Amino acid sequence: MAVPELLVTTATRPDEALLQRALVVSRRCGVPLTPRAHGLAAHLQAEGARLAYVVGRQEEWLATAGARLKVDVGLLHAHLALGPRHPLLRALGPADHVIDATLGLCHDALHVAATTGARVTGLEISPPLFSLAERGLSQLHAAGLDAAARITPLWGDARDLLTSAGPADAVLIAPMFDRPRCAPPGFDLLRHVARSAALDAGWLRAALAVAPRVVIKARRTQPLPAFALPHLQQILRSRAIDYWVLSLGG
Ligand SMILES: C[S@@+](CC[C@H](N)C(=O)[O-])C[C@H]1O[C@@H](n2cnc3c(N)ncnc32)[C@H](O)[C@@H]1O
Numbered sequence: 001m002a003v004p005e006l007l008v009t010t011a012t013r014p015d016e017a018l019l020q021r022a023l024v025v026s027r028r029c030g031v032p033l034t035p036r037a038h039g040l041a042a043h044l045q046a047e048g049a050r051l052a053y054v055v056g057r058q059e060e061w062l063a064t065a066g067a068r069l070k071v072d073v074g075l076l077h078a079h080l081a082l083g084p085r086h087p088l089l090r091a092l093g094p095a096d097h098v099i100d101a102t103l104g105l106c107h108d109a110l111h112v113a114a115t116t117g118a119r120v121t122g123l124e125i126s127p128p129l130f131s132l133a134e135r136g137l138s139q140l141h142a143a144g145l146d147a148a149a150r151i152t153p154l155w156g157d158a159r160d161l162l163t164s165a166g167p168a169d170a171v172l173i174a175p176m177f178d179r180p181r182c183a184p185p186g187f188d189l190l191r192h193v194a195r196s197a198a199l200d201a202g203w204l205r206a207a208l209a210v211a212p213r214v215v216i217k218a219r220r221t222q223p224l225p226a227f228a229l230p231h232l233q234q235i236l237r238s239r240a241i242d243y244w245v246l247s248l249g250g
């Protein structure tokens with residue numbers, strides 16, 4: 001499903017390679033490619049759009065007139081400093097292969113790949129977010145971050161892709177939260193292009209079929225849905241996040 005009010009554009013004076021890449025993204029997103037000669041704000045206004053996916057020479061990003069979103073290292077350096085004590089890593093347990101069923105901007109996937117050395121298969125349903133991940137990961141790898149090359153992004157619905165992406169040692173699912181009181185910059189932009197879907201019984205079943213551990217990242221104190229309760233092993237907590245560790249046996 002196309003994201004409303006989105007267009008795809010390029011840096012000004014694009015060469016053939018840039019135009020070809022922008023065409024791939026625009027077809028994937030199901031929205032027009034509109035190359036531009038002027039600033040982004042003027043281009044959005046002229047095209048009557050609110051949001052642009054920009055294919056630049058060095059990187060790609062999503063932008064409105066006031067906000068910008070791309071794949072970057074985020075809190076990776078702080079996570080590396082904490083090492084295996086981080087609750088996400090303790091929740092996942094020892095792993096050679098992790099499936100991140102909600103790849104988003106790749107922050108969790110980079111955290112896991114960089115701290116543990118595990119291979120991560122990342123599943124993302126939103127065409128613009130998948131495109132950002134595809135380009136952002138290859139750019140981070142080219143800039144020297146080896147962990148980015150251990151992440152394989154796949155585009156589609158995790159519920160359909162989990163079987164072929166598995167088996168894995170653990171599956172991570174981080175559904176979209178409601179808007180937190182102190183939302184990070186770009187949160188509203190992320191919400192606009194991300195698929196907001198709560199975890200359901202079918203999704204959990206598909207995850208438990210390919211890995212002995214499934215970790216759900218939830219907002220602190222969020223209630224566990226009834227269908228997940230029989231599978232609950234443990235809850236690990238950070239300041240704002242609960243990690244529910246689930247397994248077939250419960
Ligand atoms: C909260 S974000 C994940 C953030 C991510 N873990 C990170 O570190 O950047 C949730 C993501 O899951 C994606 N998503 C939602 N439902 C999905 C599904 N059925 N299959 C694949 N991705 C899905 C959304 O589009 C969104 O990008």
